[in-house]
Amino acid sequence: MYTRAEENYLKCIFHLEQEHKGAVATNAIAQMMSTKASSATDMIQRLADKELVSYRRYKGTTLTKEGIAVAVAVIRKHRLWEVFLVEKLNFQWDEVHEIAEQLEHIQSEELITRLDKFLDHPDYDPHGDPIPDKDGNIKKTEKKVLSEMSKSQHGILVGVRETSGEFLQYLDKRNIAIGTKIKVLGKEFFDGSMIIQVKKEQFFISKKIAENLYIQV
Amino acid sequence: MYTRAEENYLKCIFHLEQEHKGAVATNAIAQMMSTKASSATDMIQRLADKELVSYRRYKGTTLTKEGIAVAVAVIRKHRLWEVFLVEKLNFQWDEVHEIAEQLEHIQSEELITRLDKFLDHPDYDPHGDPIPDKDGNIKKTEKKVLSEMSKSQHGILVGVRETSGEFLQYLDKRNIAIGTKIKVLGKEFFDGSMIIQVKKEQFFISKKIAENLYIQV
DNA sequence: AACTTATTTTAGATTAGACTAAAAATATAC
DNA sequence: GTATATTTTTAGTCTAATCTAAAATAAGTT
Numbered sequence: 029m030y031t032r033a034e035e036n037y038l039k040c041i042f043h044l045e046q047e048h049k050g051a052v053a054t055n056a057i058a059q060m061m062s063t064k065a066s067s068a069t070d071m072i073q074r075l076a077d078k079e080l081v082s083y084r085r086y087k088g089t090t091l092t093k094e095g096i097a098v099a100v101a102v103i104r105k106h107r108l109w110e111v112f113l114v115e116k117l118n119f120q121w122d123e124v125h126e127i128a129e130q131l132e133h134i135q136s137e138e139l140i141t142r143l144d145k146f147l148d149h150p151d152y153d154p155h156g157d158p159i160p161d162k163d164g165n166i167k168k169t170e171k172k173v174l175s176e177m178s179k180s181q182h183g184i185l186v187g188v189r190e191t192s193g194e195f196l197q198y199l200d201k202r203n204i205a206i207g208t209k210i211k212v213l214g215k216e217f218f219d220g221s222m223i224i225q226v227k228k229e230q231f232f233i234s235k236k237i238a239e240n241l242y243i244q245v
Numbered sequence: 246m247y248t249r250a251e252e253n254y255l256k257c258i259f260h261l262e263q264e265h266k267g268a269v270a271t272n273a274i275a276q277m278m279s280t281k282a283s284s285a286t287d288m289i290q291r292l293a294d295k296e297l298v299s300y301r302r303y304k305g306t307t308l309t310k311e312g313i314a315v316a317v318a319v320i321r322k323h324r325l326w327e328v329f330l331v332e333k334l335n336f337q338w339d340e341v342h343e344i345a346e347q348l349e350h351i352q353s354e355e356l357i358t359r360l361d362k363f364l365d366h367p368d369y370d371p372h373g374d375p376i377p378d379k380d381g382n383i384k385k386t387e388k389k390v391l392s393e394m395s396k397s398q399h400g401i402l403v404g405v406r407e408t409s410g411e412f413l414q415y416l417d418k419r420n421i422a423i424g425t426k427i428k429v430l431g432k433e434f435f436d437g438s439m440i441i442q443v444k445k446e447q448f449f450i451s452k453k454i455a456e457n458l459y460i461q462v
Numbered sequence: 463a464a465c466t467t468a469t470t471t472t473a474g475a476t477t478a479g480a481c482t483a484a485a486a487a488t489a490t491a492c
Numbered sequence: 493g494t495a496t497a498t499t500t501t502t503a504g505t506c507t508a509a510t511c512t513a514a515a516a517t518a519a520g521t522t
Binding site: 248250280281283284287288291302303 | 478479480481482483486487488
């Protein structure tokens with residue numbers, strides 16, 4: 029099995045690779061892991077020795093098949109635990125990330141099989157992210173970033189990008205949650221800000237907010 | 246907070262101190278932790294620096310108030326998770342120990358508060374051991390080892406000492422579980438073996454088995 | 463093309479936790 | 493009460509994961 033640190037690096041590289049499509053820069057990894065570039069290099073080289081990533085000095089890092097499998101397994105565990113925490117223990121969706129970061133490293137195939145069944149095989153976690161299946165397949169959701177939508181388009185919120193407590197609380201305060209219908213009433217070219225309709229109410233939102241909301245059209 | 250290793254040592258020392266009443270030998274700790282005496286000494290000295298144990302060279306180790314608090318908190322978490330695994334995820338009672346060993350180190354007060362509530366504030370774990378409350382109080386069960394009972398005495402099984410898979414499966418095979426009524430029909434002085442009644446059936450059991458069953462008379 | 467800046471890697475040190483081998487303290491035996 | 497055996501501790505080494513400082517490479521600018 030792999031260490032906690034290894035699993036965390038693999039998960040991190042997986043997410044970065046998804047975002048930017050292509051080899052991941054050492055600095056990007058270091059930054060996301062809140063560590064120094066030298067530490068990241070060190071770990072990357074160890075992961076390369078174990079053939080979990082392929083790596084060429086100064087050129088960047090990509091996950092191997094095995095590396096992807098490990099990363100996705102960890103993500104599956106993380107998201108299943110998040111469902112458990114919200115659905116069964118009644119946590120708010122913005123409180124679960126930190127705890128799931130720990131739970132995702134518990135080693136037991138059987139545990140996850142049973143947890144998945146107990147939760148009735150959920151497809152999405154409380155933030156709207158898809159839960160990989162046992163074999164590592166992830167449902168691709170054809171979601172759009174709200175900031176890329178134009179006037180009078182509408183859809184439902186299926187996920188968020190940023191997962192900080194502040195951001196999720198911002199949404200809660202405005203009654204915006206996964207599943208909420210959102211319509212774009214207006215868009216300002218100058219700064220990318222928008223006026224949106226949520227249920228009976230209308231809000232002004234900045235570009236920064238709009239960039240962090242995923243909408244299914 | 247404390248590291249996994251520290252928590253495990255504290256838990257180990259707690260159990261040994263309960264059993265033998267008095268300062269715990271370094272070798273006993275090393276043996277229970279499946280490590281070498283030198284490693285144990287090393288850790289004990291670090292724990293002493295942090296005032297979690299009081300320790301005098303060559304004399305043995307005892308937990309301080311703070312050390313007890315940490316150990317009991319870990320034991321509480323372990324036993325609550327065991328209840329969860331058996332009651333909610335339908336594990337057999339002999340399959341849960343290893344997983345609970347991992348789960349007991351998850352750091353979150355709130356998680357345990359909510360888990361406890363979700364499980365309806367259980368008093369005992371699936372092996373019959375009492376679950377410490379939030380403040381660290383442990384219900385003392387006035388239980389007796391079966392091997393110390395005499396002919397025609399009876400009671401119910403409230404706990405087991407040994408927790409190996411083989412032993413628990415031995416019990417399962419004979420339909421013996423926590424809560425089962427047991428009556429001593431006969432006892433052999435020579436080797437301490439017994440004939441017991443369980444439900445409608447009678448079994449011969451060796452002294453070794455009898456020493457590992459706790460009965461509430 | 464040469465200079466400057468930013469990124470990445472190497473070298474060397476540190477910490478927790480474990481190990482082996484040897485030394486020190488305690489316990490047991492005659 | 494000395495000799496022997498057992499237990500415990502110390503000293504020194506090892507690995508994973510981190511750090512700082514310095515060196516190497518790549519990228520950007522004139």
